[in-house]
Amino acid sequence: MRPSATWRGLLRPGDYIVLAASIALCIAAGFGLWRGGTPDGLIIRAGGEIFAETDLSRARRIAVPGPLGTTLIEIQPGRARVAADPGPRQYCVRQGWLSRAGAVAICAPNQVSLILTGRGSDFDSLGY
Amino acid sequence: MTHSVIELTPTDTDRRIARHAAAAIALTVAEAAIPLPLPGLKPGLANIITLVVLARWGWREAAWVSLLRVFAASLLLGQFLAPGFFLSLGGALASLAVLAGAMRLPSRWFGPVSHSLFAAFAHIGAQLLIARLWLTPHDGVFYLAPILGGAAVVFGLVNGFAAAALLREKAHAG
Numbered sequence: 408m409r410p411s412a413t414w415r416g417l418l419r420p421g422d423y424i425v426l427a428a429s430i431a432l433c434i435a436a437g438f439g440l441w442r443g444g445t446p447d448g449l450i451i452r453a454g455g456e457i458f459a460e461t462d463l464s465r466a467r468r469i470a471v472p473g474p475l476g477t478t479l480i481e482i483q484p485g486r487a488r489v490a491a492d493p494g495p496r497q498y499c500v501r502q503g504w505l506s507r508a509g510a511v512a513i514c515a516p517n518q519v520s521l522i523l524t525g526r527g528s529d530f531d532s533l534g535y
Numbered sequence: 536m537t538h539s540v541i542e543l544t545p546t547d548t549d550r551r552i553a554r555h556a557a558a559a560i561a562l563t564v565a566e567a568a569i570p571l572p573l574p575g576l577k578p579g580l581a582n583i584i585t586l587v588v589l590a591r592w593g594w595r596e597a598a599w600v601s602l603l604r605v606f607a608a609s610l611l612l613g614q615f616l617a618p619g620f621f622l623s624l625g626g627a628l629a630s631l632a633v634l635a636g637a638m639r640l641p642s643r644w645f646g647p648v649s650h651s652l653f654a655a656f657a658h659i660g661a662q663l664l665i666a667r668l669w670l671t672p673h674d675g676v677f678y679l680a681p682i683l684g685g686a687a688v689v690f691g692l693v694n695g696f697a698a699a700a701l702l703r704e705k706a707h708a709g
Contacts, residue, residue, distance in 0.1 A: 417699035421644035422652075429652050429688045437681035 446508040446523035449487050451480060454518045463487060463523075473517030480521055493517055552596055556603040559584040563608035573682065578690045581608070582630070582654060586647050586698035591705070594635055601627045618670055622662045629661030630654035647702060651695030655687035 451459040453471050461469075463485055471478045476493035486506040489499040494516035502512045508525025545553075559581040566580050581604050589597035605627045609620040630653075637645070637653045663683065666676045 414696070417646070417696055417703065418648055419642075419644055419646040421640065422646055422648040422695075425645065425649040425652050426688070426692065429656065429684075429691070432656075433681055433684035433688055436684050440677055440680055 446485070446506065446510070446525040448524045449482065450522050450524060452520045452522075453478075458519075471517075471519050473514075473519050475517045478514050478517050478519040480519075487521060487523060488512070489514060489519075489521060492519070548596065551592065552599045552603070555584050555588050555596070555600045556607065559600055559604035560607045560611065563604060564611055567608075567612055573679070576683065576686050579655065579658065579694060580697075582651065582658075583694045583697045583701070585630075585634075586650055586654070586694065587701050587705075589634055589638060589650065590647060590698070590702050594631075594638060597634065598631050601631055621669075622665055625661040625665045626658035630657040633657035646695075647698040648692065648695030651698060652688065652691040655691030655694070656684070659683040659687050 446463060448460065448462045450457060451469065451471055453473055458471055459469055461482070463482060466481075466483045468490065469480045469482065471480060473493070477491075478489060478493070478499075479491040481488050481490040483504075486504045488504045489502070489512050492500050492514045494514050496516075499512040499514040499519075499521070505512055505521065505523050508523055511520060511522045513520045562580040562584065566578055569578070571577065581601075584604075585597050585601045588600050602624075605620070605623050606615070609615040609617075609623060614620045614623075633653050633656075634650060637650050640649065659680075663676060663680060667674070
């Protein structure tokens with residue numbers, strides 16, 4: 408008898424079904440539990456007050472006034488960034504695109520912050 | 536003063552349970568020496584014995600073997616009443632409960648491999664639940680579920696094959 412035939416002889420028809428269902432369950436669990444982290448909205452704060460609270464469904468730009476000037480926030484589907492800021496060190500601009508729930512960009516000199524929100528957030532907040 | 540002698544006469548069943556439990560304990564102790572990447576991720580080779588006993592001698596004996604194994608192996612490994620012991624006990628009880636149902640499935644269709652997979656999933660299910668409720672009261676433990684589930688499929692399949700092969704050998708021999 409060939410080895411493969413021997414191995415297959417140990418399986419009964421229902422075993423294949425149980426095996427397939429087990430693998431499907433694992434894959435489903437993987438998709439269900441590890442999907443977290445995709446953002447579904449963003450909150451912009453200026454001077455500690457909520458300036459805007461929107462979703463990430465369509466591309467647009469939002470100008471936020473602050474004590475130093477205007478911070479420009481750019482939104483694209485699923486991500487957002489600080490496109491321009493009058494602050495001296497440009498930390499929040501150089502962070503680039505934020506694409507995970509909980510990610511934060513803070514333009515401290517101009518008192519503007521941007522945070523992505525989402526249900527399955529991996530982190531309470533993310534700073535760089 | 537009278538000497539009272541208590542005599543225990545082990546039946547054939549007792550001897551058989553002891554023999555199988557000893558084999559299961561040996562496998563558990565041996566597998567404790569295998570380094571594995573995640574704590575709690577184990578092949579569970581002792582379950583091969585449980586499956587063979589279940590198929591040949593029934594659920595009661597399988598339960599004896601499985602629970603004796605949990606207690607004795609934890610004593611040997613210094614894990615008795617440590618968290619690992621409760622995870623192990625919970626897993627064993629859950630898989631015995633599931634096996635009680637699984638063994639009633641038509642045997643023409645479902646063999647040891649099915650039983651093994653069911654038991655493996657019951658094992659990790661109970662362990663995740665215990666971990667969530669008691670050891671790590673945070674939903675974060677469920678992030679491990681897909682990894683543990685994958686391990687349950689692999690090890691469940693391997694153990695099921697081993698049990699099926701042993702049972703076939705026995706059937707040919709006797």
